[in-house]
Amino acid sequence: MKIVGLAVRRALLVGVVAIGATHAEGQTANLVKNGNFEDLTNGFGQVVINGNGSQLTTGTNVTSATSWYAPRINGNGYPGLxxxxxGVSRGYNYAYDTTNRYLFGTTSWDGTSSQGGSYLVMAAADYVTSxxxxxxxxxxxxxxxxxDLSFSWAAAESKSLYGSNEAAYRASISAMIDGQTYATPTANVAxxxxxxxxxxVYSFTYRGGSDVLSFxxxxxxxxxxxMVLLDGVSLALTPSVPEPATWAMMLIGFSMVAGVARYRRRCGMKITYTS
Structure with a gap:
Protein backbone atom coordinates (compact mmCIF):
# COMPACT_ATOMS: atom_id res chain seq x y z
CA MET A 1 0.00 0.00 0.00
CA LYS A 2 2.96 2.30 0.44
CA ILE A 3 3.72 2.23 -3.31
CA VAL A 4 0.04 2.73 -4.22
CA GLY A 5 -0.21 5.61 -1.77
CA LEU A 6 2.78 7.33 -3.33
CA ALA A 7 1.39 6.91 -6.83
CA VAL A 8 -2.00 8.29 -5.83
CA ARG A 9 -0.43 11.23 -4.03
CA ARG A 10 1.75 12.08 -7.03
CA ALA A 11 -1.21 11.88 -9.40
CA LEU A 12 -3.20 14.17 -7.14
CA LEU A 13 -0.28 16.61 -6.89
CA VAL A 14 0.14 16.75 -10.68
CA GLY A 15 -3.59 17.41 -11.10
CA VAL A 16 -3.63 20.23 -8.55
CA VAL A 17 -0.52 21.83 -10.09
CA ALA A 18 -2.09 21.70 -13.56
CA ILE A 19 -5.26 23.38 -12.34
CA GLY A 20 -3.28 25.97 -10.34
CA ALA A 21 -1.11 26.83 -13.34
CA THR A 22 -4.09 27.61 -15.52
CA HIS A 23 -5.63 29.71 -12.76
CA ALA A 24 -2.43 31.71 -12.26
CA GLU A 25 -2.26 32.38 -16.00
CA GLY A 26 -5.44 34.44 -15.76
CA GLN A 27 -4.19 36.60 -12.87
CA THR A 28 -2.79 40.03 -13.81
CA ALA A 29 -1.06 42.63 -11.65
CA ASN A 30 -2.40 46.14 -11.13
CA LEU A 31 0.02 48.58 -12.79
CA VAL A 32 -1.43 51.51 -10.79
CA LYS A 33 0.40 52.20 -7.54
CA ASN A 34 -1.65 53.27 -4.51
CA GLY A 35 -4.87 53.02 -6.50
CA ASN A 36 -6.95 53.08 -3.31
CA PHE A 37 -5.24 56.25 -2.00
CA GLU A 38 -4.44 54.65 1.33
CA ASP A 39 -0.81 55.84 1.40
CA LEU A 40 -1.02 59.59 2.15
CA THR A 41 1.97 61.72 3.12
CA ASN A 42 0.17 63.92 5.65
CA GLY A 43 -3.22 62.38 6.36
CA PHE A 44 -6.42 63.85 5.00
CA GLY A 45 -6.59 67.34 3.50
CA GLN A 46 -5.93 69.44 0.40
CA VAL A 47 -3.76 67.84 -2.29
CA VAL A 48 -0.25 69.21 -2.87
CA ILE A 49 0.07 70.97 -6.24
CA ASN A 50 3.28 70.09 -8.05
CA GLY A 51 4.92 73.08 -9.70
CA ASN A 52 6.19 76.57 -8.95
CA GLY A 53 4.04 79.42 -7.76
CA SER A 54 1.68 80.05 -4.89
CA GLN A 55 -0.51 77.01 -5.41
CA LEU A 56 -0.61 74.76 -2.33
CA THR A 57 2.85 73.34 -1.88
CA THR A 58 3.07 73.45 1.91
CA GLY A 59 0.77 73.86 4.86
CA THR A 60 -0.66 72.15 7.91
CA ASN A 61 -3.52 70.51 6.01
CA VAL A 62 -1.72 69.83 2.73
CA THR A 63 -1.13 66.21 1.75
CA SER A 64 -0.46 63.98 -1.25
CA ALA A 65 -0.94 60.38 -2.28
CA THR A 66 2.22 58.38 -2.89
CA SER A 67 2.89 57.84 -6.64
CA TRP A 68 0.28 60.43 -7.67
CA TYR A 69 0.78 64.12 -8.49
CA ALA A 70 -1.43 67.11 -9.25
CA PRO A 71 -0.11 69.25 -12.14
CA ARG A 72 -0.19 73.01 -11.68
CA ILE A 73 -3.09 74.70 -13.46
CA ASN A 74 -3.10 78.03 -15.26
CA GLY A 75 -3.58 81.12 -13.18
CA ASN A 76 -3.54 81.26 -9.39
CA GLY A 77 -6.71 79.30 -8.69
CA TYR A 78 -6.51 76.42 -6.23
CA PRO A 79 -7.52 73.06 -7.71
CA GLY A 80 -10.30 71.52 -5.68
CA LEU A 81 -8.69 68.20 -4.78
CA GLY A 87 -16.99 63.25 3.47
CA VAL A 88 -15.24 65.83 5.65
CA SER A 89 -11.93 67.54 4.92
CA ARG A 90 -9.85 70.13 6.75
CA GLY A 91 -8.22 72.92 4.79
CA TYR A 92 -10.27 72.47 1.64
CA ASN A 93 -9.40 75.80 0.01
CA TYR A 94 -6.07 77.14 1.16
CA ALA A 95 -2.91 75.81 2.71
CA TYR A 96 -3.62 77.30 6.13
CA ASP A 97 -7.40 77.11 6.19
CA THR A 98 -8.48 75.08 9.24
CA THR A 99 -12.21 75.14 8.44
CA ASN A 100 -13.97 71.81 8.01
CA ARG A 101 -15.56 71.29 4.60
CA TYR A 102 -18.42 68.88 4.07
CA LEU A 103 -20.20 67.01 1.32
CA PHE A 104 -23.95 66.72 1.17
CA GLY A 105 -25.20 63.20 1.68
CA THR A 106 -28.42 61.28 2.02
CA THR A 107 -29.72 58.86 4.60
CA SER A 108 -28.39 56.08 2.38
CA TRP A 109 -24.80 57.35 2.44
CA ASP A 110 -22.54 57.74 5.45
CA GLY A 111 -19.70 59.53 3.68
CA THR A 112 -17.61 56.41 3.11
CA SER A 113 -16.21 54.83 -0.04
CA SER A 114 -17.54 51.60 -1.50
CA GLN A 115 -13.89 50.46 -1.40
CA GLY A 116 -13.41 51.44 2.22
CA GLY A 117 -10.74 53.82 3.54
CA SER A 118 -9.72 57.10 1.94
CA TYR A 119 -10.83 58.47 -1.41
CA LEU A 120 -10.25 61.52 -3.60
CA VAL A 121 -12.75 64.37 -3.92
CA MET A 122 -12.43 66.50 -7.09
CA ALA A 123 -14.12 69.81 -7.90
CA ALA A 124 -16.16 69.32 -11.07
CA ALA A 125 -16.61 73.01 -11.93
CA ASP A 126 -14.68 76.24 -11.46
CA TYR A 127 -16.22 78.19 -8.60
CA VAL A 128 -14.26 79.06 -5.46
CA THR A 129 -11.70 76.43 -6.36
CA SER A 130 -10.76 75.26 -9.86
CA ASP A 148 -8.47 47.10 -18.70
CA LEU A 149 -8.83 50.36 -16.77
CA SER A 150 -11.33 50.38 -13.91
CA PHE A 151 -12.23 52.73 -11.05
CA SER A 152 -15.05 53.55 -8.65
CA TRP A 153 -16.63 57.00 -8.74
CA ALA A 154 -19.60 58.93 -7.41
CA ALA A 155 -21.18 62.38 -7.74
CA ALA A 156 -21.65 64.59 -4.68
CA GLU A 157 -22.29 68.24 -3.80
CA SER A 158 -20.21 70.50 -1.58
CA LYS A 159 -22.05 71.65 1.53
CA SER A 160 -19.84 74.37 2.96
CA LEU A 161 -17.63 75.85 0.28
CA TYR A 162 -18.42 79.55 0.87
CA GLY A 163 -22.13 78.99 1.25
CA SER A 164 -24.53 76.13 0.65
CA ASN A 165 -25.96 76.72 -2.80
CA GLU A 166 -28.13 73.63 -3.04
CA ALA A 167 -29.26 72.84 -6.58
CA ALA A 168 -29.79 69.90 -8.88
CA TYR A 169 -26.46 69.17 -10.52
CA ARG A 170 -24.64 67.05 -13.09
CA ALA A 171 -21.19 65.47 -12.81
CA SER A 172 -18.92 63.00 -14.57
CA ILE A 173 -15.25 62.03 -14.61
CA SER A 174 -12.79 61.37 -17.43
CA ALA A 175 -9.68 59.20 -17.50
CA MET A 176 -6.92 60.07 -19.98
CA ILE A 177 -4.09 57.83 -21.17
CA ASP A 178 -2.27 57.11 -24.46
CA GLY A 179 -3.91 60.13 -26.09
CA GLN A 180 -7.39 58.75 -25.43
CA THR A 181 -10.13 60.06 -23.14
CA TYR A 182 -12.62 57.74 -21.45
CA ALA A 183 -15.54 59.68 -20.00
CA THR A 184 -18.18 58.19 -17.72
CA PRO A 185 -21.88 58.83 -18.32
CA THR A 186 -23.11 62.01 -16.64
CA ALA A 187 -24.82 61.56 -13.28
CA ASN A 188 -27.88 63.78 -12.82
CA VAL A 189 -28.49 64.27 -9.11
CA ALA A 190 -31.13 66.13 -7.09
CA VAL A 201 -14.40 49.76 -16.84
CA TYR A 202 -12.70 50.66 -20.12
CA SER A 203 -10.55 48.48 -22.37
CA PHE A 204 -7.88 49.81 -24.70
CA THR A 205 -4.85 48.69 -26.69
CA TYR A 206 -1.72 50.68 -25.86
CA ARG A 207 -0.39 52.47 -28.96
CA GLY A 208 2.85 53.81 -27.51
CA GLY A 209 1.59 57.30 -26.65
CA SER A 210 1.52 58.96 -23.25
CA ASP A 211 1.98 56.55 -20.35
CA VAL A 212 0.54 59.05 -17.86
CA LEU A 213 -2.89 58.21 -16.44
CA SER A 214 -4.89 61.31 -15.47
CA PHE A 215 -8.32 61.97 -14.01
CA MET A 227 -17.90 67.21 -6.86
CA VAL A 228 -16.72 63.80 -8.07
CA LEU A 229 -15.34 61.12 -5.73
CA LEU A 230 -12.72 58.66 -6.99
CA ASP A 231 -11.35 55.40 -5.54
CA GLY A 232 -10.17 51.89 -6.45
CA VAL A 233 -8.15 52.76 -9.58
CA SER A 234 -6.80 49.73 -11.42
CA LEU A 235 -5.05 49.15 -14.76
CA ALA A 236 -4.10 45.60 -15.71
CA LEU A 237 -3.60 43.35 -18.71
CA THR A 238 -6.85 42.20 -20.26
CA PRO A 239 -7.28 38.54 -19.23
CA SER A 240 -6.56 36.32 -22.21
CA VAL A 241 -8.84 33.56 -23.47
CA PRO A 242 -7.17 30.23 -22.61
CA GLU A 243 -5.34 28.59 -25.51
CA PRO A 244 -6.30 25.04 -26.54
CA ALA A 245 -3.19 23.73 -24.76
CA THR A 246 -4.32 25.48 -21.57
CA TRP A 247 -7.76 23.90 -21.77
CA ALA A 248 -6.10 20.53 -22.29
CA MET A 249 -3.97 21.03 -19.17
CA MET A 250 -7.07 21.92 -17.15
CA LEU A 251 -8.88 18.81 -18.36
CA ILE A 252 -5.89 16.65 -17.47
CA GLY A 253 -5.76 18.16 -14.01
CA PHE A 254 -9.46 17.66 -13.30
CA SER A 255 -9.31 14.13 -14.75
CA MET A 256 -6.45 13.18 -12.45
CA VAL A 257 -8.22 14.50 -9.37
CA ALA A 258 -11.47 12.74 -10.37
CA GLY A 259 -9.56 9.51 -11.11
CA VAL A 260 -8.01 9.47 -7.64
CA ALA A 261 -11.43 9.96 -6.07
CA ARG A 262 -12.93 7.10 -8.10
CA TYR A 263 -10.01 4.81 -7.21
CA ARG A 264 -10.47 5.40 -3.49
CA ARG A 265 -14.23 4.74 -3.69
CA ARG A 266 -13.72 1.55 -5.72
CA CYS A 267 -11.13 0.19 -3.30
CA GLY A 268 -13.44 0.82 -0.39
CA MET A 269 -10.54 1.43 1.95
CA LYS A 270 -8.70 4.27 3.58
CA ILE A 271 -5.31 4.96 2.05
CA THR A 272 -2.63 6.27 4.36
CA TYR A 273 -0.06 8.42 2.61
CA THR A 274 3.43 7.83 3.92
CA SER A 275 6.73 9.00 2.64
Missing part, protein backbone atom coordinates in the same frame (compact mmCIF):
# COMPACT_ATOMS: atom_id res chain seq x y z
CA UNK A 82 -8.72 66.66 -1.32
CA UNK A 83 -8.58 63.29 0.43
CA UNK A 84 -11.01 62.12 3.08
CA UNK A 85 -12.65 58.94 4.37
CA UNK A 86 -15.94 60.35 5.69
CA UNK A 131 -11.06 71.94 -11.63
CA UNK A 132 -7.81 70.06 -11.08
CA UNK A 133 -6.15 66.91 -12.39
CA UNK A 134 -4.58 63.98 -10.56
CA UNK A 135 -2.02 61.94 -12.51
CA UNK A 136 0.35 58.99 -12.29
CA UNK A 137 3.03 57.71 -14.68
CA UNK A 138 2.32 54.04 -15.45
CA UNK A 139 5.32 51.75 -15.79
CA UNK A 140 5.29 48.46 -17.71
CA UNK A 141 2.93 49.28 -20.59
CA UNK A 142 3.63 47.30 -23.78
CA UNK A 143 2.77 48.58 -27.26
CA UNK A 144 0.06 46.44 -28.88
CA UNK A 145 -1.03 44.93 -25.57
CA UNK A 146 -4.64 45.21 -24.37
CA UNK A 147 -5.42 46.61 -20.92
CA UNK A 191 -30.12 69.07 -4.90
CA UNK A 192 -28.09 67.99 -1.86
CA UNK A 193 -28.21 64.42 -3.18
CA UNK A 194 -25.54 61.75 -3.49
CA UNK A 195 -25.08 60.05 -6.86
CA UNK A 196 -24.02 56.65 -5.48
CA UNK A 197 -20.83 54.72 -6.08
CA UNK A 198 -20.46 52.90 -9.40
CA UNK A 199 -17.62 51.11 -11.18
CA UNK A 200 -16.42 52.14 -14.63
CA UNK A 216 -10.40 65.13 -14.27
CA UNK A 217 -13.98 65.84 -13.22
CA UNK A 218 -16.63 67.89 -15.03
CA UNK A 219 -19.98 69.20 -13.81
CA UNK A 220 -22.53 71.98 -13.69
CA UNK A 221 -23.96 74.35 -12.64
CA UNK A 222 -20.86 75.84 -11.05
CA UNK A 223 -22.77 77.55 -8.22
CA UNK A 224 -24.03 74.15 -7.03
CA UNK A 225 -20.38 73.21 -6.42
CA UNK A 226 -20.60 69.68 -7.90
Missing amino acids: FFTDN VGTLSQKIDGLTVGQSY AAGFGGWTTA QAAGSPAYAQP
Whole structure:
Protein backbone atom coordinates (compact mmCIF):
# COMPACT_ATOMS: atom_id res chain seq x y z
CA MET A 1 0.00 0.00 0.00
CA LYS A 2 2.96 2.30 0.44
CA ILE A 3 3.72 2.23 -3.31
CA VAL A 4 0.04 2.73 -4.22
CA GLY A 5 -0.21 5.61 -1.77
CA LEU A 6 2.78 7.33 -3.33
CA ALA A 7 1.39 6.91 -6.83
CA VAL A 8 -2.00 8.29 -5.83
CA ARG A 9 -0.43 11.23 -4.03
CA ARG A 10 1.75 12.08 -7.03
CA ALA A 11 -1.21 11.88 -9.40
CA LEU A 12 -3.20 14.17 -7.14
CA LEU A 13 -0.28 16.61 -6.89
CA VAL A 14 0.14 16.75 -10.68
CA GLY A 15 -3.59 17.41 -11.10
CA VAL A 16 -3.63 20.23 -8.55
CA VAL A 17 -0.52 21.83 -10.09
CA ALA A 18 -2.09 21.70 -13.56
CA ILE A 19 -5.26 23.38 -12.34
CA GLY A 20 -3.28 25.97 -10.34
CA ALA A 21 -1.11 26.83 -13.34
CA THR A 22 -4.09 27.61 -15.52
CA HIS A 23 -5.63 29.71 -12.76
CA ALA A 24 -2.43 31.71 -12.26
CA GLU A 25 -2.26 32.38 -16.00
CA GLY A 26 -5.44 34.44 -15.76
CA GLN A 27 -4.19 36.60 -12.87
CA THR A 28 -2.79 40.03 -13.81
CA ALA A 29 -1.06 42.63 -11.65
CA ASN A 30 -2.40 46.14 -11.13
CA LEU A 31 0.02 48.58 -12.79
CA VAL A 32 -1.43 51.51 -10.79
CA LYS A 33 0.40 52.20 -7.54
CA ASN A 34 -1.65 53.27 -4.51
CA GLY A 35 -4.87 53.02 -6.50
CA ASN A 36 -6.95 53.08 -3.31
CA PHE A 37 -5.24 56.25 -2.00
CA GLU A 38 -4.44 54.65 1.33
CA ASP A 39 -0.81 55.84 1.40
CA LEU A 40 -1.02 59.59 2.15
CA THR A 41 1.97 61.72 3.12
CA ASN A 42 0.17 63.92 5.65
CA GLY A 43 -3.22 62.38 6.36
CA PHE A 44 -6.42 63.85 5.00
CA GLY A 45 -6.59 67.34 3.50
CA GLN A 46 -5.93 69.44 0.40
CA VAL A 47 -3.76 67.84 -2.29
CA VAL A 48 -0.25 69.21 -2.87
CA ILE A 49 0.07 70.97 -6.24
CA ASN A 50 3.28 70.09 -8.05
CA GLY A 51 4.92 73.08 -9.70
CA ASN A 52 6.19 76.57 -8.95
CA GLY A 53 4.04 79.42 -7.76
CA SER A 54 1.68 80.05 -4.89
CA GLN A 55 -0.51 77.01 -5.41
CA LEU A 56 -0.61 74.76 -2.33
CA THR A 57 2.85 73.34 -1.88
CA THR A 58 3.07 73.45 1.91
CA GLY A 59 0.77 73.86 4.86
CA THR A 60 -0.66 72.15 7.91
CA ASN A 61 -3.52 70.51 6.01
CA VAL A 62 -1.72 69.83 2.73
CA THR A 63 -1.13 66.21 1.75
CA SER A 64 -0.46 63.98 -1.25
CA ALA A 65 -0.94 60.38 -2.28
CA THR A 66 2.22 58.38 -2.89
CA SER A 67 2.89 57.84 -6.64
CA TRP A 68 0.28 60.43 -7.67
CA TYR A 69 0.78 64.12 -8.49
CA ALA A 70 -1.43 67.11 -9.25
CA PRO A 71 -0.11 69.25 -12.14
CA ARG A 72 -0.19 73.01 -11.68
CA ILE A 73 -3.09 74.70 -13.46
CA ASN A 74 -3.10 78.03 -15.26
CA GLY A 75 -3.58 81.12 -13.18
CA ASN A 76 -3.54 81.26 -9.39
CA GLY A 77 -6.71 79.30 -8.69
CA TYR A 78 -6.51 76.42 -6.23
CA PRO A 79 -7.52 73.06 -7.71
CA GLY A 80 -10.30 71.52 -5.68
CA LEU A 81 -8.69 68.20 -4.78
CA PHE A 82 -8.72 66.66 -1.32
CA PHE A 83 -8.58 63.29 0.43
CA THR A 84 -11.01 62.12 3.08
CA ASP A 85 -12.65 58.94 4.37
CA ASN A 86 -15.94 60.35 5.69
CA GLY A 87 -16.99 63.25 3.47
CA VAL A 88 -15.24 65.83 5.65
CA SER A 89 -11.93 67.54 4.92
CA ARG A 90 -9.85 70.13 6.75
CA GLY A 91 -8.22 72.92 4.79
CA TYR A 92 -10.27 72.47 1.64
CA ASN A 93 -9.40 75.80 0.01
CA TYR A 94 -6.07 77.14 1.16
CA ALA A 95 -2.91 75.81 2.71
CA TYR A 96 -3.62 77.30 6.13
CA ASP A 97 -7.40 77.11 6.19
CA THR A 98 -8.48 75.08 9.24
CA THR A 99 -12.21 75.14 8.44
CA ASN A 100 -13.97 71.81 8.01
CA ARG A 101 -15.56 71.29 4.60
CA TYR A 102 -18.42 68.88 4.07
CA LEU A 103 -20.20 67.01 1.32
CA PHE A 104 -23.95 66.72 1.17
CA GLY A 105 -25.20 63.20 1.68
CA THR A 106 -28.42 61.28 2.02
CA THR A 107 -29.72 58.86 4.60
CA SER A 108 -28.39 56.08 2.38
CA TRP A 109 -24.80 57.35 2.44
CA ASP A 110 -22.54 57.74 5.45
CA GLY A 111 -19.70 59.53 3.68
CA THR A 112 -17.61 56.41 3.11
CA SER A 113 -16.21 54.83 -0.04
CA SER A 114 -17.54 51.60 -1.50
CA GLN A 115 -13.89 50.46 -1.40
CA GLY A 116 -13.41 51.44 2.22
CA GLY A 117 -10.74 53.82 3.54
CA SER A 118 -9.72 57.10 1.94
CA TYR A 119 -10.83 58.47 -1.41
CA LEU A 120 -10.25 61.52 -3.60
CA VAL A 121 -12.75 64.37 -3.92
CA MET A 122 -12.43 66.50 -7.09
CA ALA A 123 -14.12 69.81 -7.90
CA ALA A 124 -16.16 69.32 -11.07
CA ALA A 125 -16.61 73.01 -11.93
CA ASP A 126 -14.68 76.24 -11.46
CA TYR A 127 -16.22 78.19 -8.60
CA VAL A 128 -14.26 79.06 -5.46
CA THR A 129 -11.70 76.43 -6.36
CA SER A 130 -10.76 75.26 -9.86
CA VAL A 131 -11.06 71.94 -11.63
CA GLY A 132 -7.81 70.06 -11.08
CA THR A 133 -6.15 66.91 -12.39
CA LEU A 134 -4.58 63.98 -10.56
CA SER A 135 -2.02 61.94 -12.51
CA GLN A 136 0.35 58.99 -12.29
CA LYS A 137 3.03 57.71 -14.68
CA ILE A 138 2.32 54.04 -15.45
CA ASP A 139 5.32 51.75 -15.79
CA GLY A 140 5.29 48.46 -17.71
CA LEU A 141 2.93 49.28 -20.59
CA THR A 142 3.63 47.30 -23.78
CA VAL A 143 2.77 48.58 -27.26
CA GLY A 144 0.06 46.44 -28.88
CA GLN A 145 -1.03 44.93 -25.57
CA SER A 146 -4.64 45.21 -24.37
CA TYR A 147 -5.42 46.61 -20.92
CA ASP A 148 -8.47 47.10 -18.70
CA LEU A 149 -8.83 50.36 -16.77
CA SER A 150 -11.33 50.38 -13.91
CA PHE A 151 -12.23 52.73 -11.05
CA SER A 152 -15.05 53.55 -8.65
CA TRP A 153 -16.63 57.00 -8.74
CA ALA A 154 -19.60 58.93 -7.41
CA ALA A 155 -21.18 62.38 -7.74
CA ALA A 156 -21.65 64.59 -4.68
CA GLU A 157 -22.29 68.24 -3.80
CA SER A 158 -20.21 70.50 -1.58
CA LYS A 159 -22.05 71.65 1.53
CA SER A 160 -19.84 74.37 2.96
CA LEU A 161 -17.63 75.85 0.28
CA TYR A 162 -18.42 79.55 0.87
CA GLY A 163 -22.13 78.99 1.25
CA SER A 164 -24.53 76.13 0.65
CA ASN A 165 -25.96 76.72 -2.80
CA GLU A 166 -28.13 73.63 -3.04
CA ALA A 167 -29.26 72.84 -6.58
CA ALA A 168 -29.79 69.90 -8.88
CA TYR A 169 -26.46 69.17 -10.52
CA ARG A 170 -24.64 67.05 -13.09
CA ALA A 171 -21.19 65.47 -12.81
CA SER A 172 -18.92 63.00 -14.57
CA ILE A 173 -15.25 62.03 -14.61
CA SER A 174 -12.79 61.37 -17.43
CA ALA A 175 -9.68 59.20 -17.50
CA MET A 176 -6.92 60.07 -19.98
CA ILE A 177 -4.09 57.83 -21.17
CA ASP A 178 -2.27 57.11 -24.46
CA GLY A 179 -3.91 60.13 -26.09
CA GLN A 180 -7.39 58.75 -25.43
CA THR A 181 -10.13 60.06 -23.14
CA TYR A 182 -12.62 57.74 -21.45
CA ALA A 183 -15.54 59.68 -20.00
CA THR A 184 -18.18 58.19 -17.72
CA PRO A 185 -21.88 58.83 -18.32
CA THR A 186 -23.11 62.01 -16.64
CA ALA A 187 -24.82 61.56 -13.28
CA ASN A 188 -27.88 63.78 -12.82
CA VAL A 189 -28.49 64.27 -9.11
CA ALA A 190 -31.13 66.13 -7.09
CA ALA A 191 -30.12 69.07 -4.90
CA ALA A 192 -28.09 67.99 -1.86
CA GLY A 193 -28.21 64.42 -3.18
CA PHE A 194 -25.54 61.75 -3.49
CA GLY A 195 -25.08 60.05 -6.86
CA GLY A 196 -24.02 56.65 -5.48
CA TRP A 197 -20.83 54.72 -6.08
CA THR A 198 -20.46 52.90 -9.40
CA THR A 199 -17.62 51.11 -11.18
CA ALA A 200 -16.42 52.14 -14.63
CA VAL A 201 -14.40 49.76 -16.84
CA TYR A 202 -12.70 50.66 -20.12
CA SER A 203 -10.55 48.48 -22.37
CA PHE A 204 -7.88 49.81 -24.70
CA THR A 205 -4.85 48.69 -26.69
CA TYR A 206 -1.72 50.68 -25.86
CA ARG A 207 -0.39 52.47 -28.96
CA GLY A 208 2.85 53.81 -27.51
CA GLY A 209 1.59 57.30 -26.65
CA SER A 210 1.52 58.96 -23.25
CA ASP A 211 1.98 56.55 -20.35
CA VAL A 212 0.54 59.05 -17.86
CA LEU A 213 -2.89 58.21 -16.44
CA SER A 214 -4.89 61.31 -15.47
CA PHE A 215 -8.32 61.97 -14.01
CA GLN A 216 -10.40 65.13 -14.27
CA ALA A 217 -13.98 65.84 -13.22
CA ALA A 218 -16.63 67.89 -15.03
CA GLY A 219 -19.98 69.20 -13.81
CA SER A 220 -22.53 71.98 -13.69
CA PRO A 221 -23.96 74.35 -12.64
CA ALA A 222 -20.86 75.84 -11.05
CA TYR A 223 -22.77 77.55 -8.22
CA ALA A 224 -24.03 74.15 -7.03
CA GLN A 225 -20.38 73.21 -6.42
CA PRO A 226 -20.60 69.68 -7.90
CA MET A 227 -17.90 67.21 -6.86
CA VAL A 228 -16.72 63.80 -8.07
CA LEU A 229 -15.34 61.12 -5.73
CA LEU A 230 -12.72 58.66 -6.99
CA ASP A 231 -11.35 55.40 -5.54
CA GLY A 232 -10.17 51.89 -6.45
CA VAL A 233 -8.15 52.76 -9.58
CA SER A 234 -6.80 49.73 -11.42
CA LEU A 235 -5.05 49.15 -14.76
CA ALA A 236 -4.10 45.60 -15.71
CA LEU A 237 -3.60 43.35 -18.71
CA THR A 238 -6.85 42.20 -20.26
CA PRO A 239 -7.28 38.54 -19.23
CA SER A 240 -6.56 36.32 -22.21
CA VAL A 241 -8.84 33.56 -23.47
CA PRO A 242 -7.17 30.23 -22.61
CA GLU A 243 -5.34 28.59 -25.51
CA PRO A 244 -6.30 25.04 -26.54
CA ALA A 245 -3.19 23.73 -24.76
CA THR A 246 -4.32 25.48 -21.57
CA TRP A 247 -7.76 23.90 -21.77
CA ALA A 248 -6.10 20.53 -22.29
CA MET A 249 -3.97 21.03 -19.17
CA MET A 250 -7.07 21.92 -17.15
CA LEU A 251 -8.88 18.81 -18.36
CA ILE A 252 -5.89 16.65 -17.47
CA GLY A 253 -5.76 18.16 -14.01
CA PHE A 254 -9.46 17.66 -13.30
CA SER A 255 -9.31 14.13 -14.75
CA MET A 256 -6.45 13.18 -12.45
CA VAL A 257 -8.22 14.50 -9.37
CA ALA A 258 -11.47 12.74 -10.37
CA GLY A 259 -9.56 9.51 -11.11
CA VAL A 260 -8.01 9.47 -7.64
CA ALA A 261 -11.43 9.96 -6.07
CA ARG A 262 -12.93 7.10 -8.10
CA TYR A 263 -10.01 4.81 -7.21
CA ARG A 264 -10.47 5.40 -3.49
CA ARG A 265 -14.23 4.74 -3.69
CA ARG A 266 -13.72 1.55 -5.72
CA CYS A 267 -11.13 0.19 -3.30
CA GLY A 268 -13.44 0.82 -0.39
CA MET A 269 -10.54 1.43 1.95
CA LYS A 270 -8.70 4.27 3.58
CA ILE A 271 -5.31 4.96 2.05
CA THR A 272 -2.63 6.27 4.36
CA TYR A 273 -0.06 8.42 2.61
CA THR A 274 3.43 7.83 3.92
CA SER A 275 6.73 9.00 2.64
